[in-house]
Amino acid sequence: MEYEDRYLQAQKPKYDCLLFDLDDTLYPLSCGLAAACGQNIKDYMVEHLGIEKSKITELGNLLYKNYGTTMAGLRAIGYDFDYDEYHSYVHGRLPYENLKPDPVLRNLLQSLPIRKVIFTNADKVHALRVLAKLGLEDCFEGIICFETLNPTHKNTISDDEDDIEFVGSAVTAAAKTTSNRTEIFDIIDHFSRPNPGAELPKTPIVCKPSVTAIERALEIANINPQRTLFFEDSVRNIQAGKRVDLHTVLVGTSQREKGADYALESIHNLRQAVPEIWEAEIKTEGYPGKLARETPVTA
Template sequence: MLNQLEIEESEVPKMCLDLYKEYGTTMAGLKVLGYEFDNDEFHEYVHGRLPYEKLKPDPVLRNLLLSMPQRKIIFTNADKAHATRALNRLGLEDCFEGIICFETLNPCSDSKTHILCKPSVEAFEAAIRIADIVDPRKTIFFDDSIRNIASAKATGLKTVFVGNSVLVPGADYALSSIHNIKEAIPDLWEDNKDEKLEPLVQQAAVAGMVHA
């Protein structure tokens, strides 16, 4: 892949980080810079080097997700193969109604086409349409990215910043651990509420939306 893109190996780490910060993913940034490549080959190259064996089943999170009565949807910048593999390793493959992923947002495989992905507001608006969410205010988005949280809030979603208990701009809740959902947002388990919230989970280890 490095040879195909004619990028010096020594430049790769900094370039990847800079593009991720600017465009949301390295792939999206490369496309903006004018690089042409096959999307599937890029994903296979990048994800084929990941240590999936380090991901272990998370029964605590699994039980929490299964106990939530709302629809739950994964929303990730990754391709479906990577998202599915990660969920299988975590033991969460049957906890979600569906996966909104790279292929969902970018159905055209043209090597020249720019990539639609988080944190762009357009990506969130597309995900909301695809998930058939009528009222974003009744949907909770979980993510560990400050930029993604801000964009989600801009589209009207309720937001949960995961990985730190300190609120960031645009976050309605902040959790040091995803395992703390029930203590922080007990309304998700209260069926007698007139208005229930539903989750949209972004993929970090897990990411996503919960919709009421």
């Protein structure tokens, strides 16, 4: 029995889960969805939020840099909007026709009889559509997405950037409501000052690269970070993943940045760049593929 235990331990693979970002990770940046998404966000800011067109680029850059996503930043500085409407507008006009079935990636994923999970800041509708276009909808155990970490009924501003329970007031010192009107925090003016300081309004939206968002995702999916490979095209998301003990793979470049254990020019280079995934592989016949779905919250 002791010999069998040692043998099984020796055969145990180094990783038991692969955690994948979606956009610009499972397909290349050259597909053009990222550029189209960026333009759609700018259009939404002008058409739906009434933001001056001349301020869009600078404002968007500041929000993305300081809050992880433009959407999270817009909510932080005082703009109120329907999340589903935002996602429908931003993703509804994307050139999904640019995405084609990827049998090479499909075969790679299906050759690995270990857990595979999607973790994206995007909404569920977008995630499912991308996976369907790529022909990968049955290659993943589940999807952790915007709705997973941001239940729609929780819409208050957190007093703590990493407080995913959203306890606290919907009114902050930086975004006060007067006569049913919310004053917008001028983040452009804030950073134009000689010494702007670090005090910014908090966002109710939980998303990467927040460490708390990553920790909650791991908790929801019951993932052990020390036995998980995290695939991302974003350096700052990779670095956040490293802070919670994930093994990290930067996708889209062969240059390994700080925080990345591996670097892949393309996700297709997976076998060559990370051979450890296949080492000591335990063959499992009839490994059940599961339809991609949002991973349910466990009690």
